[in-house]
Amino acid sequence: MSVKSASGNPLSVLKRHLHAACAATALLLGAGSLAEAADLNALIWCDHSDPALLQPFEEANNVKVNVKEFEGTGAGLAIVEQSQPGDWDVMVIDSIDVPRGVEKGLFEPLPEDKLPFADLFPQVKMDGSTVVGGKRYGITEKFGYNTIGFNKTKVDPADMQSLASLTSDKYKGKVAIYDYYLPVIGMAALAIGKKTADLTEADLPALKDELLKMKANAKLVGEVTASQTALATGEVDILVGGGEWVTAGLAKENPALDFSIPKEGAVLWSQSLAMFKDSKNKDLALKFIQYIMSPEGQARLATSSCYWGMPANTKAALTDDQKKVLRFDEQPGFLARAQAYPAPNADLDKKMQDMWTEMLQAK
Amino acid sequence: MSSTANSGRAGRALPWALVTPALGWTLLFFVLPFIAMGFSSLTAHEGGGFTLTNYSQFFTNPSYWQAMVNSLQVTAIVTVVSVLLAYPFAWILAEQVPERWQRLALMLAVLPFWTSYVVRSYSWLLVLAQNGVINRALTGSGLIAEPLQLANTRLATVTGFVHFFVMLLTLTIFANLKQLSPSYRKAAADLGAGPVRTFLHVVLPLTLPGIMVGAFLTFVLCIGDYITPQILGGNNELLMPQLVMMQIGRRGDFPLASALSIILMAVVTIAYLACARWLKIERA
Numbered sequence: 236m237s238v239k240s241a242s243g244n245p246l247s248v249l250k251r252h253l254h255a256a257c258a259a260t261a262l263l264l265g266a267g268s269l270a271e272a273a274d275l276n277a278l279i280w281c282d283h284s285d286p287a288l289l290q291p292f293e294e295a296n297n298v299k300v301n302v303k304e305f306e307g308t309g310a311g312l313a314i315v316e317q318s319q320p321g322d323w324d325v326m327v328i329d330s331i332d333v334p335r336g337v338e339k340g341l342f343e344p345l346p347e348d349k350l351p352f353a354d355l356f357p358q359v360k361m362d363g364s365t366v367v368g369g370k371r372y373g374i375t376e377k378f379g380y381n382t383i384g385f386n387k388t389k390v391d392p393a394d395m396q397s398l399a400s401l402t403s404d405k406y407k408g409k410v411a412i413y414d415y416y417l418p419v420i421g422m423a424a425l426a427i428g429k430k431t432a433d434l435t436e437a438d439l440p441a442l443k444d445e446l447l448k449m450k451a452n453a454k455l456v457g458e459v460t461a462s463q464t465a466l467a468t469g470e471v472d473i474l475v476g477g478g479e480w481v482t483a484g485l486a487k488e489n490p491a492l493d494f495s496i497p498k499e500g501a502v503l504w505s506q507s508l509a510m511f512k513d514s515k516n517k518d519l520a521l522k523f524i525q526y527i528m529s530p531e532g533q534a535r536l537a538t539s540s541c542y543w544g545m546p547a548n549t550k551a552a553l554t555d556d557q558k559k560v561l562r563f564d565e566q567p568g569f570l571a572r573a574q575a576y577p578a579p580n581a582d583l584d585k586k587m588q589d590m591w592t593e594m595l596q597a598k
Numbered sequence: 599m600s601s602t603a604n605s606g607r608a609g610r611a612l613p614w615a616l617v618t619p620a621l622g623w624t625l626l627f628f629v630l631p632f633i634a635m636g637f638s639s640l641t642a643h644e645g646g647g648f649t650l651t652n653y654s655q656f657f658t659n660p661s662y663w664q665a666m667v668n669s670l671q672v673t674a675i676v677t678v679v680s681v682l683l684a685y686p687f688a689w690i691l692a693e694q695v696p697e698r699w700q701r702l703a704l705m706l707a708v709l710p711f712w713t714s715y716v717v718r719s720y721s722w723l724l725v726l727a728q729n730g731v732i733n734r735a736l737t738g739s740g741l742i743a744e745p746l747q748l749a750n751t752r753l754a755t756v757t758g759f760v761h762f763f764v765m766l767l768t769l770t771i772f773a774n775l776k777q778l779s780p781s782y783r784k785a786a787a788d789l790g791a792g793p794v795r796t797f798l799h800v801v802l803p804l805t806l807p808g809i810m811v812g813a814f815l816t817f818v819l820c821i822g823d824y825i826t827p828q829i830l831g832g833n834n835e836l837l838m839p840q841l842v843m844m845q846i847g848r849r850g851d852f853p854l855a856s857a858l859s860i861i862l863m864a865v866v867t868i869a870y871l872a873c874a875r876w877l878k879i880e881r882a
Contacts, residue, residue: 304802306847307847307848307850309851408747454750454832455749456832468729470749470750476753483701530708584851595833595836596661596835598835
C-alpha cells in the first residue's frame with residue numbers, strides 16, 4: 236500500500252528518479268575515471284586510425300586508444316584549447332608546426348635515449364623545428380614528398396622530370412593542384428629557382444605569377460580525397476603536390492600511377508609525434524610513441540589504409556613489394572634533392588594564404 | 599478574489615512555462631555562441647586585443663569580396679532554378695496524381711534525402727566526370743567528339759544543390775497547393791477565367807507563401823553550405839563557407855572566420871527581411 240502510494244505521488248517519483256540519476260551519474264563518472272587510467276587519447280591524422288596499426292598496441296598493452304582525427308594544425312590546436320588539461324596524451328603534427336605547440340606550452344620534451352633516433356633517416360629528423368630551446372619535443376614518424384604525381388600511361392614520364400611541364404600548354408586541362416598552400420607554394424618556389432627556406436615577402440609577386448600559371452593549366456584544386464580521386468579516375472593526368480602519399484596506396488589497383496622528383500627538387504613533408512605536458516598517462520604515451528617508431532609500427536603506419544608514406548625509421552619492417560612501391564631504395568637520392576616545407580612566420584603565413592585565395596579565385 | 603488573482607497569474611505564467619524550454623535552447627545554442635562569435639570577431643588573431651581588422655579585411659581584400667559575390671550568384675541561380683523545377687513537379691503531384699498515389703509519389707520524390715549528403719555529392723562527381731555517365735553517353739552516341747568539362751565547375755555545384763533543393767521546395771509547395779480550397783478555382787471559372795488566368799491570378803498568388811518559405815530555406819541552406827561546392831566545384835572559385843573554413847585549417851584564425859561568418863549571417867538576415875512578409879505562419 237505505502238509502496239503504491241509513494242509511486243503514485245509525482246514528487247516522490249521525481250525524487251526517486253533524481254536519486255537514480257545521481258547514482259547512475261556517479262557510477263558513470265567512476266567508470267569514466269577507471270577507463271581514463273587504461274585509455275590513451277590521441278589527436279591524430281587519418282593514417283593513425285587504421286585498426287591494423289592500433290590493435291597490436293592495444294592488445295599488447297591491454298589499453299584502448301581513443302583517437303580524434305583533425306585536419307590542419309590550427310584545427311588541432313583549437314581542439315586542445317577547448318579541452319581540459321590532461322584530456323589528450325599524444326598528438327600527430329606537421330613537423331614544422333611543433334614549435335607552435337611548444338610556444339603554447341602544450342608539449343613535453345621527449346627522452347631521446349628511449350627513442351630510436353639513430354635509426355631515422357638523418358634528413359628527416361627536422362631538428363630545426365622538432366628541437367626547441369635545446370629540448371626535443373617531436374619525433375618524425377613519417378615523411379614523403381609534395382612533388383609531381385602522374386599517370387605514366389597518359390603523360391611522357393620524361394616531361395615529369397621538370398616542374399616547367401606543369402605550366403606548359405601540352406598538359407593544359409590535364410592537371411589538378413593539391414589544395415594546401417604551403418607545399419604548392421614551395422613547389423612554385425622551386426620552379427622559379429628559390430629555396431623554400433629563404434622565402435620572404437619580396438618573393439610573393441613572383442610566386443603568385445607561377446601559381447597563376449599553374450592554375451591556368453589546372454582543371455581543379457582539390458583536397459586529399461578529391462585530388463586523389465581525380466588522378467585515379469582519369470579526370471586529370473598530373474597532380475601538382477602529389478607523391479607517394481597519392482600513388483603508393485593505389486599501386487595494386489592502378490599501377491600506372493607514379494611520382495617523380497623533378498630536377499628542380501621536391502618539397503619534403505613530414506609528420507611528427509608529440510606528447511602532451513599535461514598527459515595523465517605519460518608512460519603509456521611514451522610506450523605508444525615507441526611502438527609507432529618500432530620497425531613493426533613504422534611498417535604499419537607507412538602502409539596505413541588512409542594513405543601511404545615513407546617511414547622515418549630506416550629499419551621499418553616493410554616487405555620487398557612495399558619498399559618497391561614506396562621507392563625505399565631511392566630515398567637517399569630523393570632526400571638529397573628535397574627541400575623542407577616553407578615555414579613562414581605568422582605574418583608571411585597569412586600573406587601566403589591570401590595569395591593562395593587569390594589564386595583560387597582567378598578565372 | 600484571491601483565488602481569481604492566483605488563477606490569472608497561473609494563466610499568464612503557463613505560456614511562459616511552455617515556451618521556456620525553447621527559449622532556453624535558443625539562448626544556449628544560438629544567442630550565447632553568437633555573442634562568443636561576435637567577441638571573437640573583434641579580437642586580433644595574433645596577441646588578442648580589440649580590432650576591427652577582421653571586418654575591414656573582408657571589404658578591402660578583393661578575393662574575400664569575390665567569395666561573397668560567388669556565393670550570392672550561386673545561391674540566386676540555385677533558388678530560381680529549384681523553384682522553376684519544383685513548382686510544376688509539386689503541381690503535378692497535387693493536382694494530377696490520384697489521391698491514393700500521392701503519398702507514394704511524395705515518398706519517391708524525397709527518396710534522395712535518405713542518402714548521405716556527402717555520398718550524394720560524390721555520386722554527382724562520378725556522373726559528371728570526364729569518364730562519367732553523361733560524357734560517356736554523349737561521346738558514345740557520337741553527339742560530341744571530346745568529353746565536356748562538367749565536373750569541377752560552377753555548373754556541377756549548381757546541379758548538386760538543385761538536386762537537393764528541388765525536393766525541399768516540392769514539399770513546401772505541395773503542402774501549400776493541398777491547402778488551397780478548390781472553391782477558389784471554381785469561383786474563378788464561374789467568373790469566366792481560363793486555366794492560365796486562374797493559375798496566374800488565383801493559384802500562384804495564393805501559393806506564394808509556400809514558394810517563399812521554400813525559397814528562403816533554399817537560400818539559407820545553400821549560402822551556408824560547404825560540402826557541395828567543395829566536392830563538386832573543384833575549388834575553381836571560392837564561396838563564403840569555403841573561405842571561412844580556410845581560415846581555420848592550418849592557421850586557426852578563428853577571429854577572421856568569426857567575422858566572415860557574421861557577415862554571412864548579416865546577408866541571410868537581409869534576405870529574411872526581404873521575404874518577411876511572405877514568411878508569416880498565419881494565413882490571411
